[in-house]
Amino acid sequence: MFDRRGPTFIELAQQALSSTTKGYDLLAPKFEYTPFRTPDELLIPLAEAVGGPIDRALDLCCGTGAAMRALRPICRKTIAGIDLSQGMLDEAERLLKADDASQSDSEVRLIQGDVLEMDFDEEFDVLTTCGAFGHILHHQQDQFAERVHRALVPGGRFLFVTGPMPPVASRAWWFSRTFNGIMHVRNALIKPPFIMFYLTFTLERAREVLERQGFQLEVRTPYEDTPYPAARLVIATKEL
Numbered sequence: 001m002f003d004r005r006g007p008t009f010i011e012l013a014q015q016a017l018s019s020t021t022k023g024y025d026l027l028a029p030k031f032e033y034t035p036f037r038t039p040d041e042l043l044i045p046l047a048e049a050v051g052g053p054i055d056r057a058l059d060l061c062c063g064t065g066a067a068m069r070a071l072r073p074i075c076r077k078t079i080a081g082i083d084l085s086q087g088m089l090d091e092a093e094r095l096l097k098a099d100d101a102s103q104s105d106s107e108v109r110l111i112q113g114d115v116l117e118m119d120f121d122e123e124f125d126v127l128t129t130c131g132a133f134g135h136i137l138h139h140q141q142d143q144f145a146e147r148v149h150r151a152l153v154p155g156g157r158f159l160f161v162t163g164p165m166p167p168v169a170s171r172a173w174w175f176s177r178t179f180n181g182i183m184h185v186r187n188a189l190i191k192p193p194f195i196m197f198y199l200t201f202t203l204e205r206a207r208e209v210l211e212r213q214g215f216q217l218e219v220r221t222p223y224e225d226t227p228y229p230a231a232r233l234v235i236a237t238k239e240l
């Protein structure tokens with residue numbers, strides 16, 4: 001399915017029937033060849049928006065480290081990633097070592113853990129996350145935003161890509177509603193659950209949750225000439 005080197009339909013089904021962590025452990029060796037890996041077309045403008053050198057950055061739900069590879073050349077001291085899945089972190093380590101373009105003297109930290117439980121205290125200048133909001137349930141979003149806020153130094157920035165809620169009855173809206181319905185049924189019938197839902201942290205919802213924590217939001221549109229014209233780059237800045 002997808003790329004020739006990606007998972008087969010049967011493998012994807014096995015992963016979806018596992019827990020979120022186990023599912024990603026199974027998917028890890030083939031994850032780079034799935035459409036779930038955030039494409040560089042989205043990551044490069046994000047790294048450019050971070051701009052000049054910074055000391056420390058942390059990518060949340062880093063998976064196989066795609067954003068870490070984009071950010072590493074501009075991190076002077078530390079590029080860190082946190083993820084639930086040790087399998088994904090192992091791949092991230094392998095790919096970071098193999099990627100000549102992202103080599104630098106900065107320390108690489110790969111942390112196995114839950115972003116909802118992370119307790120970093122004013123440690124990072126920049127936090128990022130890509131392709132992972134679907135794993136944070138609606139009622140967990142404020143807790144997530146509170147942990148992000150605490151992890152950043154005063155004036156620190158949280159950068160991510162999302163999009164506005166598509167019109168009701170559009171293709172994207174129907175796809176997400178149908179997919180989410182199937183996941184709710186799957187999770188009601190099979191334990192442990194696989195937490196993944198679409199359109200949960202839209203631009204509108206992100207603004208509501210992050211402004212509640214005191215972030216100031218700037219929304220940019222660097223993706224108009226890419227295959228993702230609806231995507232928006234959000235830079236949420238913590239107060240000084």
Ligand SMILES: C[S@@+](CC[C@H](N)C(=O)[O-])C[C@H]1O[C@@H](n2cnc3c(N)ncnc32)[C@H](O)[C@@H]1O
Binds near residue numbers: 024088132
């Ligand atoms: C779709 S992948 C995206 C990976 C990477 N950010 C990318 O864009 O290529 C989602 C990742 O989020 C991780 N994840 C899901 N829930 C998490 C949580 N609560 N804490 C930390 N990682 C989580 C999964 O293990 C998986 O690696």
